Amino acid sequence: xxxxxxxxxxxxxxxxxxxxxxxxxxxxxxxxxxxxxxxxxxxxxxxxxxxxxxxxxxxxxxxxxxxxxxxxxxxxxxxxxxxxxxxxxxxxxxxxxxxxxxxxxxxxxxxxxx
Amino acid sequence: xxxxxxxxxxxxxxxxxxxxxxxxxxxxxxxxxxxxxxxxxxxxxxxxxxxxxxxxxxxxxxxxxxxxxxxxxxxxxxxxxxxxxxxxxxxxxxxxxxxxxxxxxxxxxxx
Numbered sequence: 001x002x003x004x005x006x007x008x009x010x011x012x013x014x015x016x017x018x019x020x021x022x023x024x025x026x027x028x029x030x031x032x033x034x035x036x037x038x039x040x041x042x043x044x045x046x047x048x049x050x051x052x053x054x055x056x057x058x059x060x061x062x063x064x065x066x067x068x069x070x071x072x073x074x075x076x077x078x079x080x081x082x083x084x085x086x087x088x089x090x091x092x093x094x095x096x097x098x099x100x101x102x103x104x105x106x107x108x109x110x111x112x113x114x
Numbered sequence: 115x116x117x118x119x120x121x122x123x124x125x126x127x128x129x130x131x132x133x134x135x136x137x138x139x140x141x142x143x144x145x146x147x148x149x150x151x152x153x154x155x156x157x158x159x160x161x162x163x164x165x166x167x168x169x170x171x172x173x174x175x176x177x178x179x180x181x182x183x184x185x186x187x188x189x190x191x192x193x194x195x196x197x198x199x200x201x202x203x204x205x206x207x208x209x210x211x212x213x214x215x216x217x218x219x220x221x222x223x224x225x
Contacts, residue, residue, distance in 0.1 A: 033213055042116075043156070043201060043215040050210065058212050059116060090155065094213070100167055102146065102158035103203070103213060 003027050006091050006106035013081050013113055021076045021109045023091030032074040033103065035090040036060060043090065049074055081113045115140055117204045119216035126192050126223050134187045134219045136202030145178050145185040146203035146213065149196075156201060160187065189221075197223045 004025040013019055025032070030051045035043040045058030049068040063085075064078050074093075078085055090108045095101025117138045124132050136145060144163045147170075148156035160170030162178040162185060170176065175188045189196055199218040205211060 031213075035215075040152070040199070040220075042217040043203075045212050045214050048212040056212060059214055092213075100144070100161060100163050100169055102161050102169070103148075103156075104158070105155035107155055 004091065004093055004104050004106045006089075006109050008109060009107060010110050011112070013111070015082055015113055017081050019078050019081055019111070021078075021089055021091075021111070023074045023076070023106060024072050025074075025093040025104070026072060027093060027104070028071065029093035029101075029104075030071070030096045031094045031103075032068065033092045033094075034058075034064075034066060034074070034076050035092065036062070037088050037090055037108075039088070047076065081111075083113045086111060086113050116214055117202050117216040119200075119202050119219050121219060122217070123220040124222070126221070128192060128194060128223055128225055130192055132189045132192060132221065134189070134200050134202070134221075135184065136186070136204070136216055137182070137184045138204050138206070140183065140204075140206040140211075142178075142180070142183050142204050142206050143208055144205045145176075146205075147174070147176055147185075147187050148201045148203065148215075149198045150201065150218075151198040159200075192221075192223050194223050194225065197221055 044060035046062040047066040091106040092103040094103040147159040150156040
């Protein structure tokens, strides 16, 4: 079973609030990813990291930011939440830079901005 | 750039076979296949690496044509449990460009 955890599972928040979605993994993986997914729809890559102090933006333009200060922790922050941010956010991690490893997904955070 | 999957949706009778395709306009480093059921996280099925290495579940088979930057997932003798959305994910740039997924293929297996 994958050891990757996301908190909170569900979040309802007002417009303009700052929020941080937490993601932690205990597998020692170098690679970590954040995806945005609406129900039944595709997975959009919004941020990824290949190690400590390494972060990159994905294909989907996002107003969120990420940090990677520790290997196991990859939080995503929205400085000012808007209704358009309502979606599910999935965090994933996979092995090392030189390994052929599958990505393990967390259970997701379902965010609703009202 | 996002890989392209086809078909968008498939309806099968239990026991029938299906093929799901994935293609990219970029030189691929790896191709990943996942299945997601409603309300759940995606689950790993298969990973194929440029050069021929691959890893995955015993009952799942897939191919990777490096020249055409295409991959296919083969589902044989389908079972009801195979229902879900299948996503193809790709890495390019030597594996440094992030894992990007296609729009998915919705598979429905009927008894």
